[in-house]
Amino acid sequence: MSTHTEASPPSPKQQVAIKAAEIVDNGMIVGLGTGSTANLFIDELARRQHEQQLEIQVVASSVISRVKAQQAGLQVISIEHLSHLDMYVDGADEVTTDMQLLKGRGQDLVCEKLLASHATAFYVLVDDSKMVSRIGEKNAIPIEVMPSAAQLVLNRLAKLQAKGSLRLNAAGDNVAYSAAGNLILDMQFTDLETAQINALLTVMPGVVEHGIFADIVKAVFIGSSDGVKLLQR
Numbered sequence: 001m002s003t004h005t006e007a008s009p010p011s012p013k014q015q016v017a018i019k020a021a022e023i024v025d026n027g028m029i030v031g032l033g034t035g036s037t038a039n040l041f042i043d044e045l046a047r048r049q050h051e052q053q054l055e056i057q058v059v060a061s062s063v064i065s066r067v068k069a070q071q072a073g074l075q076v077i078s079i080e081h082l083s084h085l086d087m088y089v090d091g092a093d094e095v096t097t098d099m100q101l102l103k104g105r106g107q108d109l110v111c112e113k114l115l116a117s118h119a120t121a122f123y124v125l126v127d128d129s130k131m132v133s134r135i136g137e138k139n140a141i142p143i144e145v146m147p148s149a150a151q152l153v154l155n156r157l158a159k160l161q162a163k164g165s166l167r168l169n170a171a172g173d174n175v176a177y178s179a180a181g182n183l184i185l186d187m188q189f190t191d192l193e194t195a196q197i198n199a200l201l202t203v204m205p206g207v208v209e210h211g212i213f214a215d216i217v218k219a220v221f222i223g224s225s226d227g228v229k230l231l232q233r
């Protein structure tokens with residue numbers, strides 16, 4: 001069912017969700033991201049499937065997206081059964097005009113980057129509030145670490161002048177665990193460029209995944225009150 005009505009025109013996030021759902025073709029396997037914008041995409045995809053009898057399969061980056069997709073009537077397959085992925089669609093926390101991303105406000109980074117990296121095409125859906133001039137401008141960089149390695153990684157990052165701490169749960173009375181059972185460090189870097197941070201985190205032992213998604217995006221749909229703009233390679 002559509003998430004907007006004649007009385008309420010689509011919001012910027014709904015507009016980008018509609019555009020992305022339009023590029024799904026019959027027979028595709030589609031990866032579903034996590035978050036409020038990914039949820040709108042799931043709604044639009046289910047609507048298209050229902051109205052146009054599309055034969056598609058989806059794979060989810062999180063439990064919440066899997067449940068939502070199943071409830072919407074989409075055919076969900078598990079990551080283990082994938083031999084290819086036609087497209088992956090997800091939101092982001094920050095986007096630069098050269099299509100570098102920051103993700104990971106939620107706790108599903110590992111599957112999100114797995115699907116984004118292996119998809120033939122990775123599409124990002126944001127409203128214009130997510131656009132930044134550099135990664136880390138508005139948010140700390142999430143770094144998912146093996147629980148036993150958290151202090152060692154924190155110490156190593158402190159030597160690189162990074163500041164931050166272990167993420168806590170919503171009540172603030174315990175650490176937050178990722179969907180993969182890891183801990184998350186939210187770090188701010190002052191002295192390093194995005195490419196340097198990406199390179200060092202990608203190879204640092206103890207780091208399972210991090211929130212910089214560099215050079216893997218095919219296109220970004222940016223919604224605003226003026227409509228949808230497209231950034232693409």
Ligand SMILES: O=C[C@H](O)[C@H](O)[C@H](O)COP(=O)(O)O
Pocket residue numbers: 033034035036037038090091092093102103104105106107108109112
């Ligand atoms: O882990 C969370 C994901 O990276 C989300 O895709 C990101 O936080 C954007 O979320 P939203 O679409 O709710 O703004």
